Amino acid sequence: EIGFVLHNSGAEIIVVHPLIAKKFGPQALAGLGARHVVVLNGETKGKIAASEPCLAKDGGEDDIAAILYTSGTTGKPKGAVLTHKNFISDVVSLVRSTVITRHDNFLCVLPMFHSFAWTVCVLLPLYCGATTVILETFQPNETVNTIVDEDITFILAVPPMYGILLRKAKPGQLKNVYVAVSGGAPLPKEIYYAFTKKFPINFIEGYGLTEAAPVVSINPVAGIKKPGSIGKPLPDIEVIIGDEQGKEVACGEVGEILVKGENVMQGYYKDEQAASEAFVNGWLRTGDMGLMDEDGYIFIVDRKKDIIIVSGFNVYPREIEDLLYSHPQIEEAAVIGVPDETRGEVPKVFIVPKEGEEIDKKEVLAFLKPKLAQYKLPREIEIRESLPKNAAGKILKKFLKQE
Template structure:
């Protein structure tokens, strides 16, 4: 028997007065956390939700998210977290594809009218039976004619034992970002989620006294495992940040004595560039994932904050952690470390045969972290899980000590005049230029070479360098077939809600403008 909510229920007994959730001026203890989650579970059961039913959730990093997430788990249902930036058409697709019976949607904030999109999607689908809106005004019993969370939990008991689930029962359905096609729902089991949370605890040497700064979106696998499931199981405090802002974040680190900060590369870049004078000495560890962290960014952060950054590697389909650097071992900058305990990783060629040591190939994975499969996608599962290994679509290489280095995405590979060019290598070089804050390298059509290389660059504030100068500089740093013939200076780069640069969107934007 296994249920993610068991840890919450346990901490409500042994750490009832410990602060579990902080958001702005709101503070919620573990006893209160468990009580509200129990009311939500009872409200769901009163409306017909059975163990195994799917319940969708759209919410930024606010207390509503963990409260509802664990309420769904207590009821034995399957949580389907949705990206908060989805539009109505996209929400409708996710509700229908997941066959969600119930949908919790936050009302939204200025510029992000989530409830409007959620209501429109709900009204256009027959798949979902009920919509509940979470509102900042917790006295409201309805919102535009729909029930609110206040109404759902009204008069519900604050006691509810978690529903017994099997280790291989689906706990969460996480949708891939759709960078290579239509989003697919990865079914992650109770064991997947539990064991990966335990792995995160061990790798980061977490303890109950740790205070987590939760800037990663909780609807995403990285934030969900490292910043929610792992700390909840230990009784840690989570400081929720709905929207990343480096000045705000540094102030919260000082105010709450934050010890663990997990982020994606663009967040570390923002912290490096921030001029705020906050005392961040409470930090003991930084964790980076979601995309490759440029070496220059890692070095700058560690020098500025005197905190080690541990880089890891994972995917939605692997719960997410696959490899990780270890605090008690020598870190090799640029490497994502070694496979976690119970997980095997190989690097193979296009015939699924292992490549020679040091050679690049596709990363394949097997172990307790690998999903059951994509929901209702038998053909995709046959391809992605062939021969008992999950095929990641990422290119990597191993060194003689078993450290994994991420080379790039298979889909991002640029073939220029017959030469394979990996964008990440070029991005690493451009990040060493003193004027460059961020860069994304993509392939663009070329009548002469098939594809050519283009670098899209965001400059640091107060810096100026022309695209011609950057192009000439790149030529001195890279082989003739690698340096970008095209360099574009931009104000911003397209990013998803996790702060990951969306090269697919960038490529489409540039292609349309040609």
Template sequence: MSHSWLQHYPANIKTEIEIPDGVHIANLIETTCRQYANKVALTCMGTDVSFRQYDRLSSDLASYLQNDLKMKKGDRVAIMLPNVIQFPVALQAAMKIGVICVNTNPLYTAREMRHQFVDSGAKALVIMDLFLDKLEEIIEDTEIEHVIVTSIGDQLPLWKSLLIKTVLKVKGMVPSHNLTVIPFKEALSKGSQSKKYQTPEISLDDIAVLQYTGGTTGVSKGAMLTQRNILANIYQIQEWAKPYILKGDEVILTALPLYHIFALSVNFLAFLTTGGRMILLPKPVPIENTVKAFKKYKITVMTGVNTLFNALNNSKAFQAVAPRDLKVALAGGMALQQSVAKEFQSITGTQVIEGFGLTEASPVTHCNPMHTVPPKGSIGLPLPSTNSKVLDEAGNEVPIGEVGELCIQGPQVMKGYWQRSDETDKTIKDGWLWTGDMAKQDEDGYFFIVDRKKDMILVSGFNVYPNEVEDVLASHPKVLEAAVIGIPSDSSGEKVKAFVVKKDDSLTESELKAYCEKNLTGYKRPRAYEFKDELPKSNVGKILRRELRDQEPASA
């Protein structure tokens, strides 16, 4: 196998990374907190938390989880929060005592919450008060024993916290409930008065995070990301960015959600542990919210998906305050449109660097070098210690320039899927992760994504798996059959379109929309519907999504 990509590495970037002896995620963050104790680590809604304060808060919560809730190494805690200070506090608290984090989208419906909590076997949950009504619907179906509830304003000054809580209650956004919960502030207070937590022996093979993904089949599965996986990706990302960043000096805009593996690994774990200041945006949309951050702070590093960069490009307010301190702009999660990248660079003077990754690889596997102009449409070169090749269905490497399935090998590749060895065996073969993405490689070692092997739909960087959406549609009593595909969208790259065969002629589009609103989080919901008399099928009765796609006009 050729490693032709190494010739395009900048001279001062190592081709291999090493994880120092004795390092795990918690003590890596602790070391950073000691080194940059007086610097600001986290900023959210105008409130700053220093590295010293961050370590204290996470230590207090760790003591509470271990001493009061009796959580032990290997237990699972679900974190269901937007980008607020409480998120990195909760994650680090879990890391300190060897508890596995289950990152959960706070916009999930009750049905989606149930699946993830039941499958992971989460024993405790840290959740925003805005979502307690959905939790109440399903908690009895889960193993959750302890619910730590926080408010958007819990880590803000008292006057601001009270103001926010009052506004949310007046607007009816904080639901009533009959759950037994522990206030986040109370947990911190009890933890501070309790005996100090004890960090168990943590090995690189221990699971650190269960990150849920649809994989290649559409059934939501927990990718087991170990200490080694995540630490390797931290060091890989830091090595790749090394020539362009100054330790203790970067200001990182975090508009992408931390419950998504991209922001978790890149913004939080990789850049925060260089002593950077993470600017957390709980609600980056409308785009004016993000523009305000550029106005207020000298942002030097940002991550985003194509839709975020495009929204900024089309904001007159952003154009008026075009950042001149921005050194690194990383794009991932979905294909970066060349027109968007070009316009962003013309506004800011900063080249958008496209990379590639997937949940099963913690997530980053490829990135374009920052010292040169990469080939158009490239996802870049494999990161240090990462091997990549393009294989045909028989497992043979295809010639340069020909299309096959992108396969990855490296220390960031997951241990497997949680309690699904059969799915693991389908995805990891002979030590290689089969990504499900069709790709090609050029003579210089640059890789290009051509198409997705499966029928996955990519909405604003989030994976939507047709099986799940179809299952929801098919469960409607008036639906006979349903199939969904992705169709082009100017705003989100792709959007979901549903084809439905009625069981009851009275069924309307508005009924289906209301049903999907109850059972699917926003990005998974169909945005277009078409009723049909029948769906195309193979001779064994399998619905042929390909034919539905082929019937769609190119400009849909």
């Protein structure tokens, strides 16, 4: 994937973490097409910090700010072309949807090449004059100590991290936290309820995608929060639920989540066909199926490409996954479709038990049977120690499907 991104982007300089340089070797990285490889060790950081600005360039709002590559959960990564205007408009919409002051302290435990971290953990606090405390990796004890020692008021993380904080942190250790935002992957309701019960803070789920710089919607900080919902569209961002032709469906009906706004990308770098397919009637196709209720709250049903068709019936993996996450012994779950001679496809479940717990396949099936229609029940159940994830904590189902 690194090689594909470098060749596709035409990058001439690679800035590399020492661990990556050690794993691959600078010469191997240079062989991928870049003219220069900079290993960012302590000495390099010092030189950069002490140096004078060597380039001065006036940029416009429509100039390209970044080419951010999608996580490639369904295929090869695509480079979303984002301008300064795309990023700033998303930041301004976020500012209008919450209250942030220069006294706030953000915690960044997410990789900063990811659009969620870049916009919400870097650009947003910079815009507001707030502080960002950056941790190199998510280590539970270090993270909890940092929240306490640095008087963190805003936490931005992905669901698995909140599951760990739920077990590791004591209620008083998060007393200064005003808002905890979950994004990057669906937030299981069980984690939401347990977290809000233990920590009396604003715990809200949001939604976004790289192609939208990335935040599209969020549950209100002050106002009604609907568990299981990704909230309402941010100010100045339009969202509809549409059919295949991009026509808006009725309230409460399931369709594709379509987005429009100044935060939306210009296209995919060097891939006009994919860029054309990403839009319908001027709306960005998210690839996520969802519905909108009468109050304007959006609920994700599932990824369009993850829907399992069993004997002609649509089965949404997330429905099964949400049930599995409610089981007291299950830490993580993923559901995919596998080929079946008579039904076309059938669900297959992958499960990671909680630490110190053991669970039997028969127990899992017995747990699901009263809660699901017969055709939705998994025909295969596999128990594992871990599931493949990307750097942002999203489970990579494509690798499960390739096995």
